[in-house]
Amino acid sequence: MPRQGVLLVVSGPSGVGKGTVIARMLARLPDVSRSVSCTTRPPRPGEVAGRDYHFVSTDEFRRMREAGELLEWAVVHQDLLYGTPRRPVEEALATGQDIILEIDYQGARSVRQILGERAVLVFIAPPSWGALVERLQGRSTEDAEATSKRLASAIHELAHVEAFEYLIINDDLDAAVDNLQGVLLAERQRLTRLQWRPFVEDLLREAGQ
């Protein structure tokens, strides 16, 4: 049955493991794809334009933002801009392609405002504050300042759980992946996403009604 794609928007504090949960789910469901963001930062070695990111100039980014071509955008490290182009997401959803988007709570709110019920908002939370601190401190590549910045922004994220529809506690990784996958499977079967009327009409016609 033809259906609208699901836009799974996943947020949660840095260090909660959402990247891992998403990667595991995508490994199970290869027909779900990530949205390709646009960014003003230069490509890193090995990154492919159009696959990893759309690399654009700051002027072009601003033009897109002002023209309403972004579903959401954010400033990272003070001056780098990242955003989600709107048209490819809408086109994918219209053809039944499911898309996953890993963004912060402000981005999630923006997507919800623009796409309404087409977006499904999932928040991933740590089982405890201590678990989050431990995880962030375990990232040996970062200094104490970076960690405390992440913790400060985690508090902001957690204070906005209310805007989300689903809340998954990442206590056990496998369970968290099962639960995220469950949300996607469920949302695929939602009547509001299915073209169920012609399907049922066909069944009834076949039945001679």
Add this chain to the structure above:
Amino acid sequence: MPRQGVLLVVSGPSGVGKGTVIARMLARLPDVSRSVSCTTRPPRPGEVAGRDYHFVSTDEFRRMREAGELLEWAVVHQDLLYGTPRRPVEEALATGQDIILEIDYQGARSVRQILGERAVLVFIAPPSWGALVERLQGRSTEDAEATSKRLASAIHELAHVEAFEYLIINDDLDAAVDNLQGVLLAERQRLTRLQWRPFVEDLLREAGQ
């Protein structure tokens, strides 16, 4: 995190295989239980009162119905009454126990009216009318009249898909079980069912906010 249980109400035409889909899902999720119906029919050999059914007199059934003690009820084979007692379901949901209920579309509508969003309505449909006819005709225990009655009632069921939130096509049994399980997993993570406020408050308190 404490949460409200999910009441999964599953409907669909006779012969669509919903019993098998439910049984397979319950085998995977042993912590989900079936609601025990009350009925005016006499116990069959081997049936245990309170486990298989609550066996009640017609007078008692009518009393329960009039006192609002049933979530839904139906007449089967002209004079046998079957119904779902309300209190055990509400008590189970309040303690976070998930319950599954296999009833017709009228029952599903009644449950939704009484329990609102606490109930999740899932319709299971055949991939085609021909597939349903084939399945029903394959039930060698039934005569042609019984089959044509079931097909007539299947048409009624299908004409009421609109009242449901989820629609699962039982084309491939394993996929249908995955999808029903997905709906249950998703609904367990719904913010409206979780006591998320005290949980988040605890996290923020731990963070020193």
